[in-house]
Structure formats: structure tokens, C-alpha cells
Amino acid sequence: MTREAVREQILDLQIDHATSGLGETERSRLDTLLAQEGETHDTSFELAASAVELVCLGPLEEMPASLKARLRRQGDAFVPRQEHTGPLPDNVTPMRRGSAVETPAQQSAPQPAPERTSGGSNWIPWLLAAAGIGAAVFGWRPIQEPPVQLEGPPVVASVEQRRAVFVDAASDLLSLPWTATEDPAASGAGGDVVWSPERQQGFMRFTGLEVNDPGEFQYQLWIFDGTRDDRYPIDGGVFDVTTSGEVVVPIDAKLNVRQPALFAVTIEAPGGVVVSGRDRIVTLAQVG
Amino acid sequence: MSTILQRVAAGDGRAVQECIDTYGGLIWSMARKKGLGQQDSEDIVQEIFIELWKSAERFDPSQASETAFVAMITRRRLIDRLRREQRRPSTQMMVPEIHDVADGEHEHLENVVEVSLAGKALAKLKPKERDVLLLSAYHGMSHGQIADHTGIPLGTVKTYIRRGLMRVKDMLDSNGGAAPLQEVEV
Numbered sequence: 001m002t003r004e005a006v007r008e009q010i011l012d013l014q015i016d017h018a019t020s021g022l023g024e025t026e027r028s029r030l031d032t033l034l035a036q037e038g039e040t041h042d043t044s045f046e047l048a049a050s051a052v053e054l055v056c057l058g059p060l061e062e063m064p065a066s067l068k069a070r071l072r073r074q075g076d077a078f079v080p081r082q083e084h085t086g087p088l089p090d091n092v093t094p095m096r097r098g099s100a101v102e103t104p105a106q107q108s109a110p111q112p113a114p115e116r117t118s119g120g121s122n123w124i125p126w127l128l129a130a131a132g133i134g135a136a137v138f139g140w141r142p143i144q145e146p147p148v149q150l151e152g153p154p155v156v157a158s159v160e161q162r163r164a165v166f167v168d169a170a171s172d173l174l175s176l177p178w179t180a181t182e183d184p185a186a187s188g189a190g191g192d193v194v195w196s197p198e199r200q201q202g203f204m205r206f207t208g209l210e211v212n213d214p215g216e217f218q219y220q221l222w223i224f225d226g227t228r229d230d231r232y233p234i235d236g237g238v239f240d241v242t243t244s245g246e247v248v249v250p251i252d253a254k255l256n257v258r259q260p261a262l263f264a265v266t267i268e269a270p271g272g273v274v275v276s277g278r279d280r281i282v283t284l285a286q287v288g
Numbered sequence: 289m290s291t292i293l294q295r296v297a298a299g300d301g302r303a304v305q306e307c308i309d310t311y312g313g314l315i316w317s318m319a320r321k322k323g324l325g326q327q328d329s330e331d332i333v334q335e336i337f338i339e340l341w342k343s344a345e346r347f348d349p350s351q352a353s354e355t356a357f358v359a360m361i362t363r364r365r366l367i368d369r370l371r372r373e374q375r376r377p378s379t380q381m382m383v384p385e386i387h388d389v390a391d392g393e394h395e396h397l398e399n400v401v402e403v404s405l406a407g408k409a410l411a412k413l414k415p416k417e418r419d420v421l422l423l424s425a426y427h428g429m430s431h432g433q434i435a436d437h438t439g440i441p442l443g444t445v446k447t448y449i450r451r452g453l454m455r456v457k458d459m460l461d462s463n464g465g466a467a468p469l470q471e472v473e474v
Contacts, residue, residue: 012446015453019424021367043360047352048457050359051406052425053318054397063316067330068308071337075304078341079296229372232335255331 006033018045070254077274159248163194163203170196174260176285178206185210185267186282193263193285195251202251204265209241209282212267219265219282220272221251226259233264238272262286291354297345304341311340311358314397318362322370322428336365356402367428402460409459413452420445421452 001009013030016022022030034041167173174195180186188208195202204221212218221236228234237252267280292310295303315336319329340361347357397403410418420440423429431449435442 012450015450018453019449020428020430021371023371044457044461045453046360046364047356047402048406048453048460049425050356050363051402051460052410052421052453052456053363054356054359054400054403055407055410056422056426057314057317057321057397060313060317060397061320063312063333064326064330067316067333068312070330071308071312071334072305074334074337075308075341076301078338079299079301079304227373228331229335229368232338255334256327 003037006037009033010037010039014042014045018049159203159250162250163205163248166196166199166201166203167194170194170199172196172198174202174287176263176287178204178265178283178285180208180283181281183267183280183282185212185280189283191246191283193251195257195260195263197257197260200253200256202253204239204249204251204263206241206247206249206283208244209247211241211244214240215270217267218270218272220268220276221249222264222266222276223251223253223257223260224262224264225255225257226261228258233262235272235274236263238268260287291347291349293340293344293347293354293357294349296341297347307340308337311355314355314358315340315362318359319366322366324369332366332369336362339365353400353402355397355400370428401463405459405463406456409456410452413455416440417448417452420448421456424449425453 010030010033013022013026013033016026017030030041167175174193174197176193176195178189178191178193180189186209189206189210190208191204191206193202193204209219218238218240220238222233223236224230224233234253234255234257236254237249239249241247263285264281265283266276266278267282268276290298292303292307296307312333315333316329319332319336324332340358343361347354352360410421413421416438420434420438423434423437424431429437431442431445434440434445434449438445440448
């Protein structure tokens with residue numbers, strides 16, 4: 001292929017990317033061609049397509065108040081609402097018209113980005129960790145709802161009763177056993193997770209999970225949804241284990257879980273996190 | 289004076305909230321216009337805001353207006369979502385109407401330089417070229433879908449899209465050298 005033909009193909013792919021998007025194969029092709037030519041992705045086509053869309057958008061709709069409230073909580077978790085008068089940090093790297101903001105591959109995996117394989121699932125490393133195989137350091141980004149402290153102590157009769165009623169009543173119940181990892185806090189841990197896709201409710205039950213000091217660390221649930229981007233597991237809530245006996249914890253998923261694929265519990269800093277370093281995974285439950 | 293996104297990048301929590309107030313309607317409207325249902329729209333808007341805040345440090349007001357940058361991030365995410373769900377635009381979609389940005393309907397958009405420039409570029413295209421570009425850039429229809437929908441040969445569809453988008457890009461680029469693409473103060 002002549003250089004001119006390569007450049008033509010790059011242009012075609014960039015225009016397709018800006019207008020209707022590229023599939024994985026086309027993205028890879030564009031990345032390869034850009035690397036071959038020593039060029040970087042040109043975002044000016046995307047800006048042009050965006051401007052065209054704005055011209056046709058028409059009157060703006062007000063978003064629902066409930067969504068706005070969730071966004072505000074999400075924003076507080078991202079950056080607490082506080083006065084800030086300092087200069088921009090040194091690491092701010094501004095965009096450049098027509099220059100490399102991101103490659104198309106990076107656009108589907110924003111920086112700092114998890115390493116993704118084409119069509120792969122980011123929760124596979126979790127399973128590897130559970131199997132004691134060890135995993136590469138995969139980054140991942142959860143849906144950044146603010147970490148929510150589940151209401152009330154986890155071990156109370158009412159929660160157990162609620163779980164029992166829930167299990168009896170749910171006709172579409174998913175019941176999955178926890179698999180403990182090699183993390184010391186999970187040594188000998190067991191239990192299960194039950195979830196109703198229809199009700200969007202569920203409970204976790206644990207035995208043998210290390211009692212935690214909430215001032216030192218807390219547990220946090222993440223739910224991977226097969227219909228969502230693997231990089232954004234849903235925050236299922238932060239909780240404590242206050243007894244070495246059986247603990248029942250209600251799940252508080254912040255978003256609709258359309259196709260649960262994997263439930264994972266991690267140990268995080270007090271209050272939970274919005275981006276888990278996945279340093280300590282304690283239990284996993286895979287669907288299917 | 290720093291823009292909202294620059295302040296978000298600098299860790300200003302108030303700017304994060306201001307970002308929601310300023311761009312919530314825009315992002316929500318863009319999601320709804322893609323034909324997503326209420327729940328899906330709410331989910332994707334949450335994801336888009338996260339993406340936006342994370343991308344805030346990449347925003348350079350000398351290269352694009354903040355609104356255009358927000359629209360680009362939103363659009364990118366929506367396209368990814370629709371592709372992942374293998375949703376294809378309906379071939380029954382109509383060519384969208386070009387709104388007059390001066391008609392007061394656009395609120396935030398009427399002062400966006402890129403919108404004004406893109407409108408001018410679109411006005412200079414032949415009607416068929418413009419229609420094809422809008423079906424592609426607004427509705428995300430594939431070349432084949434547009435060919436089927438309009439009866440225009442596939443190769444011509446591709447040419448129209450390329451030519452049209454280049455015109456808009458050139459119009460934006462030419463302004464980029466003249467003045468910062470910031471929202472106009474009114």
C-alpha cells in the first residue's frame with residue numbers, strides 16, 4: 001500500500017470514527033496505521049461531528065431531579081465540595097486541536113486505563129485472583145457513586161428475617177456461593193449471595209470473614225453487569241463485619257443491574273473508594 | 289479566569305457541582321435524542337459525567353469551547369454504548385432539522401462558537417450532501433443504511449460524508465487560528 005493510500009485510509013477511519021464510531025477491528029486498524037505513519041489521533045473530526053450534532057439538537061431538556069441528586073452525590077465522591085483557589089496542578093495536560101488527545105483505543109479505555117483485550121472482561125483477573133493464580137495489575141473504574149454506608153449494623157435479626165422473606169418470595173432468585181481468595185481476611189470464609197434481577201434486591205451472607213475495625217478498613221461490594229462496560233462495576237455499598245459468626249448484609253446497588261455477571265468484595269479504606277486498587281479482594285461469586 | 293473543567297481538573301469540588309448544573313441538560317438531551325429509554329439514559333449520563341470529570345485535565349480552551357468538548361466526550365460515550373449494545377439507528381429516521389441558534393431555543397448553545405460555525409458550514413453544503421452528513425453524524429447511520437434510505441449510491445454517500453465533515457472541520461479550524469473557541473460573553 002502506498003503512503004498516500006495509507007493516509008487516505010486513516011482519513012476514512014477517522015471520519016467513520018467521528019460520525020458513527022468504529023468497531024474493535026477498525027480501531028485496531030486505525031491505531032496501527034497511525035503508529036505506522038508516526039501520527040496521533042486527530043480529535044478535530046470528532047469536534048466537527050459534535051458541532052453538527054449540537055446544531056440539530058434543538059431545545060434542551062431538563063434532566064430528572066432524581067438523576068441530578070445522584071449526580072451531586074457522585075460529584076461529591078469524585079471531588080468533595082470545598083473551596084479551591086490554587087493553580088492548576090502540574091500534571092494537567094490540556095487537549096490540542098488536531099493532536100493526540102487519545103487514540104481511539106484509549107477513548108474506550110480512558111487514562112489511567114485498564115488494559116483491555118478485545119471483547120475481554122475486566123473481571124476475569126478477579127477470578128484469577130480468587131483461584132490463587134495471581135493476576136496482573138489491572139486497573140478498573142467502578143461506577144462512581146459515593147460509597148454508601150449500609151444502614152444499620154449488618155448482623156441484626158431483622159436483616160436475617162428480611163433475607164428469609166426475600167428468598168421465599170423471589171421467583172427469579174440467583175443464589176451463588178462465595179469463593180474466598182487467599183487474602184488473610186478471607187481465610188476460611190464462606191457464605192452466599194442472593195439476588196433478584198426483577199426486584200433489584202439482594203443479600204450477602206458471610207461466615208468466617210475477618211471482623212473489621214471501621215476506622216482501619218471496610219468491605220465494599222462491586223457488581224459486574226454483563227450489559228455494561230466491564231470497566232465500570234456497580235458499587236454495591238460499603239459494610240462492616242462485626243462478628244465472627246454469620247453476617248447478613250443487604251445489597252444496595254446504585255444502578256440497575258441488568259445482567260449480573262460477578263459479585264466481588266474488596267477491602268478498602270474507611271468510607272470506601274470510588275476507584276478500587278483491587279489490592280485486596282476477599283470473596284467472589286460468579287454467575288454461570 | 290479558569291473554566292469549569294479547568295477547575296474540576298484542579299480538584300475544585302464546587303466546579304464539579306457547577307459542571308452538573310451547566311451541562312446536565314445538554315448531556316441528558318443528547319442521550320435522550322439517541323433513543324435511549326429513561327433508565328438507560330440515566331445510567332449513561334452518570335457514566336458520562338464520570339468520564340467528563342476524569343477527562344477535564346485534557347480540556348484546553350484555546351482549542352475548543354468547553355461546551356464542544358463536553359459534547360465530544362458525551363457523543364463518544366454514547367456511540368460506544370450504542371455500538372456495544374449493537375443498536376443500529378432506524379432507517380426510518382428523518383433528516384434532523386437544523387435549528388437556528390439565534391432563535392433562543394438553545395440556551396447554552398447559542399453562544400457556542402462551534403455551533404455557529406458548523407451551522408454556517410452546513411448552510412454552504414448542497415442539500416443532499418447536508419442530509420447525508422446529518423444522517424451520519426447526528427443519527428449515526430452507516431453508509432449502507434444511508435444509501436438504502438436515500439437511494440444515493442454507496443460511494444457517493446461516503447464522498448458526501450467526507451466532504452461535508454471536512455467542510456465543518458475546516459470552518460472550525462480556520463476559526464481556531466483567529467480566536468479562542470470559547471463561549472461568547474453576552
